Amino acid sequence: MFEWSDLRYLLAVGRTGSTLAAAQITGASQSTVARRISALETALGLKLFDRLQNGSRLTDQGQALMTQAEAVEAAILGLEEMARQAHRRLSGVIRFTMAPEGADPVITGPLSEFMRRHPDVRIEMLATETYLDIAAGEADVALRSGAPPTDPRLIVRKVDELAWAIYGSADYIARHGAPARPQDLAGHLVVGAEGRLDQLPQMRWLAGQADRYACRVSTMSSMIGMARAGAGLALLPEMNADPHPELVRCLPNAAPATQVWLVTRQDVRQAPHVRALIDFIYETVRAPPRRSVAAG
Template identity: 30%
Template sequence: MPVRRSDLADFTYFLAIARHRSFRLAGLEVGVSASALSHALKGLEDRLGVRLLNRTNRSVTLTAAGEELRAAITQPFEAVGQAVENLNRFRDAPAGRIRLNVVADAASLLLGPVLPVFSERYPDIQVDIVASNRMVDVVADGFDAGIRHGGTVPEDMIAQRLSADLRWVVVASPAYLERFGTPERPEDLLGHRCLGFRQGDDRVYRWEFEGPDGEFSIGVPSRILGNDTGVMLSMALHDAGLTYGVEQVFAPYLRAGTLRMVLEDWSTMGPGYHLYYPSRRQVPTGLRLLVELIRELRPLGL
């Protein structure tokens, strides 16, 4: 059966759906509505004479035929994409699109100061950021790279450091400390109201400290749990309890006096932010230029 020109676009849509297992997320990637994707895939299935996807209200899965087609066409389409990317060296100004999956704090602390400059310098490069604390497979989900804390980067990835190591601290509002007292040792947290943080893998984070005998962690009592630093910060500012995180997140509020640091002598350092990407994939020009600019501006040191 000869391949029609329209099939090429539909194959692109099919690969996006296969990566995301979702018409909505695939549509966001390729810039097409979910209903248009559904219509295109139905047309492709009709032309091929086989069902590629099993669709329900809650899930999208590949049939055996769909798995075989995905395996067969993924590499050729990646090769075409790489060939187009390679043309950047012939352009007067780099162009293209890069997709990043970024831990939420790094999106604001690391990329926030850099991307305005990047957009001015490289106006033809589009940057698509998904800020999430949940660990994802950047390859399967169609990202060019991810940004995470150094200790959480998958071992089979190439990693590049983007920041200095980060200091982790405990803070609370002056009103909270006046009402409930100031903890003097990490064990004192067991008698306090702590705002717990749920990690990307759904585990509740144990607050880490460093003392005379080295590093240790404490599972603090948490009436309130959240998975977003911004939410926990807001609650701390409204006197809900003690919270824990990267010092730079709290820095403006510490300077303003709306938050105070406690247990400062027990604070610990952790790995800085790292960018990571598959070793078998050539680095897109836009991603390389973004890394170079982060290292030039050094928003979190390096």
């Protein structure tokens, strides 16, 4: 059986009429070209070239094989072009999961832009408080907050560290004043957390500072709503709270920042459309100077 790669030397010598010119085209040495042509002739049991003083000339057998080699070359070039087109025009379905409160313009903006650029990619948003099992195939890509997943089957990429601050409504601040130091929270009504939200490091930090709770809620949207209504101060991600003009930011960066991660698994990561989405989110979400996401 001959080496498929030797066909390129047959084509080069057949088109140029010499091993020297073929060497220049292929980037190989003249001796390599001559050796590969000899190996091809031996493997096929055919004489492909007549060696002349001023070069090499195709025999009838060589000419017939040259025609077939050109067809192989055309097929290979066609495959390469198909691969390039597939890379340029991504397609497929991506199941993307995060917490419901993370499905805001921080993420939906980049996702919408990605789908605009790649109309054949469909993203199924699985917004749920429950952590879907990426390793088991319940979703393809997740945006997660907190400590990075440690499952060795997962590929984890850090997006950013997101800032938190204490917020209160303008009305509440006018009535009770703004805390200047974390220890001042002990004199204020605070909107507390319960359920999974209460397990966040930021809420544990808040519990060490505050002692008067106006209420406890289980979702970030409820916490924002209570703070906007003037029920008390709330510890909120800056990007989730800053769009609300009635909220006044206090004590920026007092609470620990949240690390946010993109999570997928190895077999999914190899898919061009998934890899492109992860790269796109990484470049767009991490770019703004101050942002926050409720990740799931």
